[in-house]
Structures are given as structure tokens and as C-alpha cells.
Amino acid sequence: MSISQADEVLAELEAPFYRAVGDEVEVFQAAARRGSPVLLKGPTGCGKTRFVETMAHGLGRELITAAGHEDMTSADLVGRFLLKGGETVWADGPLTRAVREGAIFYLDEVVEARQDTTVVIHPLADHRRELPIDRLGTTLRAAPGFQLVISYNPGYQSVLKSLKESTRQRFVAIELDFPPVDIETEVVTYEAGIPPETASALVKVGRAIRTLDGSPLREVASTRLLILAGGLVAEGLSLRSAVQSAVVQALSDDPDVVRALGELVDAVLPRA
Structure with missing residues (x-):
């Protein structure tokens, strides 16, 4: 060369x-x-x-x-x-x-x-x-x-x-806006260093939070937060724990909002 x-x-x-x-x-x-x-x-x-x-x-x-x-x-x-x-x-x-x-x-x-x-x-x-x-x-x-x-x-x-x-x-x-599902999945996969199927699950969580009716959140789940969660998964944390720490808890301090987001995550993420 x-x-x-x-x-x-x-x-x-x-x-x-x-x-x-x-x-x-x-x-x-x-x-x-x-x-x-x-x-x-x-x-x-x-x-x-x-x-x-x-x-x-x-x-x-x-x-x-x-x-x-x-x-x-x-x-x-x-x-x-x-x-x-x-x-x-x-x-x-x-x-x-x-x-x-x-x-x-x-x-x-x-x-x-x-x-x-x-x-x-x-x-x-x-x-x-x-x-x-x-x-x-x-x-x-x-x-x-x-x-x-x-x-x-x-x-x-x-x-x-x-x-x-x-x-x-x-x-x-x-x-600029959050990218389409396929591109966002590719970005999360690359940036977090995780399998595409794991990145896809994270993107589904992000999309669900962004389209939540009557959301009390000032900010929604960004691509950046999904990458942070993916990074925790890459370090051995379970998918649910990673989402709870990097997404749910990062978006709100209100106990009721955190609980509602947790229920939404449980409904979206695949069962272990």
C-alpha cells in the first residue's frame, strides 16, 4: 500500500x-x-x-x-x-x-x-x-x-x-429530525456496537415514547439516548436495565411519569 x-x-x-x-x-x-x-x-x-x-x-x-x-x-x-x-x-x-x-x-x-x-x-x-x-x-x-x-x-x-x-x-x-426506522437502527447498531436486533428493539422503544399521546415530557427519547442505552447493553447490562437507566430515568424525575414510561417499555420490549 x-x-x-x-x-x-x-x-x-x-x-x-x-x-x-x-x-x-x-x-x-x-x-x-x-x-x-x-x-x-x-x-x-x-x-x-x-x-x-x-x-x-x-x-x-x-x-x-x-x-x-x-x-x-x-x-x-x-x-x-x-x-x-x-x-x-x-x-x-x-x-x-x-x-x-x-x-x-x-x-x-x-x-x-x-x-x-x-x-x-x-x-x-x-x-x-x-x-x-x-x-x-x-x-x-x-x-x-x-x-x-x-x-x-x-x-x-x-x-x-x-x-x-x-x-x-x-x-x-x-x-433535521430523528431518522427513519431503518437508518436509526443502523446508527444505533454502529455507534453502540450492538447486534441489529438489539438496536431495533431500542428504536421501537424510542418511537413508542415519541408518539405517546398526551406526553408530559419536555423532550422525547432521542437517538443519542438510544445509543447510550445500547452502549450499556454492549457492556453486559440487560436490555431492560439499560433502557431504564439511560432512557426512562434520563427523561423524567416525576415518579408517575417514570412508572408510566416503565410500563410502556415493558409493553414494547420483547420478553426475555
């Missing part, structure tokens, strides 16, 4: 595992060629982060991520002055590093950050492709290859935390 062939094999082995459901890969690649920012919409644990990782790998771009939260300030994204060895030095934030290096910057759960913080991304998300750094008195032009990607869960966020129209209309939107 030549060096180039070995490099190709290594790159393939290191590629994140993702199975496309629709045309999301083609849409993202087209947006990347134009340098257009991308907004990912979808429920928690449906694969938004994995999708971005896969796209970055395929494009050969570095991926720099940050998670939105209510205490996030613009300095957390852009940077700040720090005291080092008696001297004041500037330290780039993750957004600034991505702009300088031409990387993909992924801001997860963007609406969890304060709106006055996320406004800093606006000049990067239109034709200007610029990042004003007020504390340095300069404006940084985005290097070739820079791309801005943000995500949020529209079904989970409250009205007070919805994405502003002035932000939304700067982005190409891609909606």
Missing part, C-alpha cells in the same frame, strides 16, 4: 459516522461553496452536531464549537484581555479564531445565549463577512473557508427564546 493510499484509508477511518436522510449534505456543501451561513433546526439528540462534524471532515476544514448559554457574553465569543506575567495580553475567543483561520464555527443552541451577544455574528452572516472587535478597535475580515453554523431546537425553546427574524433571515436553514 502506498503512502497516499494509506492516508486515504486513515482519513476514511477517522470520518465521523453519519447517515443522510434527505438532501442535507448537498445543501450544506452548496452553502459552504458560497460561504453562506447555515442554521440547523431539530430536536435534541437528532444528530445536528454529528452532521456538522461530518461536513467539516468532508470539506477538510477545522471545526471550532461553542455552546450557547444564558451567561454567555460577546467576549466569550470574540475574546478578551487577560493578565499574564504582569502584562495585559489579548486572547482570541473561539469565533475570532475561526474567522482568522478560515474554520467552520459552530454555535450550538444559539437561542440560549443572550440576544445582545448573538448580534455579534450578524456582520459575519451577510455579505460583509466581517467581525468587529471593538476592544481592539479593529474589524477582522473572514479568511477564505470560514463558515458560520448555528443550531437550535424550535420545538423546545420558549417564545421568549425564539430566534430573532433579523438573525434567522441571514442563514440557509436545514431541518
